[in-house]
Amino acid sequence: MQYFVSKTSPRVILVLFDRGDTLLEGLQEVVKKEKIDTAAITGGYVALADAVDTLKSRGQLERNPLHGQIAAVSVGIVAGEKVLDLDYAEDAEAETDMNVVMNSGGGFIEVQGTAEGHAFRRDELDALLDLAARGIGRLCELQNEARSG
DSSP states (O other): OEEEEOSSOTTOEEEEOOTTOOHHHHHHHHHHHHTOHHHHHHHHHHHHHHHHHHHHHTTSOSSOOOOSOEEEEEEEEETTEEEESOOHHHHHHOSEEEEEEEETTSOEEEEEEEESSSOOOHHHHHHHHHHHHHHHHHHHHHHHHHHHO
16 A cells, blocks of 8 residues: 655545555554544544435435544644644644544543643643634534535
């Protein structure tokens, strides 16, 4: 398997599979190497929800097994400022960085954070979680727009 990251749009990735490669293994490798796990979770929900809708409309699924939406963002502290959706450069310079996965009901599914510079304080953690919750709320709105459009 080979993959290429677009030089003009770093969020576009082309994956070329060899015989024997599986889609899931290939996507896992790209997600891990390119550190796009939050985007994969957020976009993956939309794809999964669309697939469930298709299966239901074909009569291949009796009920929707999904219990709400999920989305994920990265947050961090860069040069003393709280930042939502860190890009590569910000992630490399972050004093603290964190990935947060939440459901549309406001519940936390995963919180993974690291103090890269100084240890972060409780008030900083709370501020980052609030920032992540606002970002995820907006992502859930965008997911709804994508699914209704």
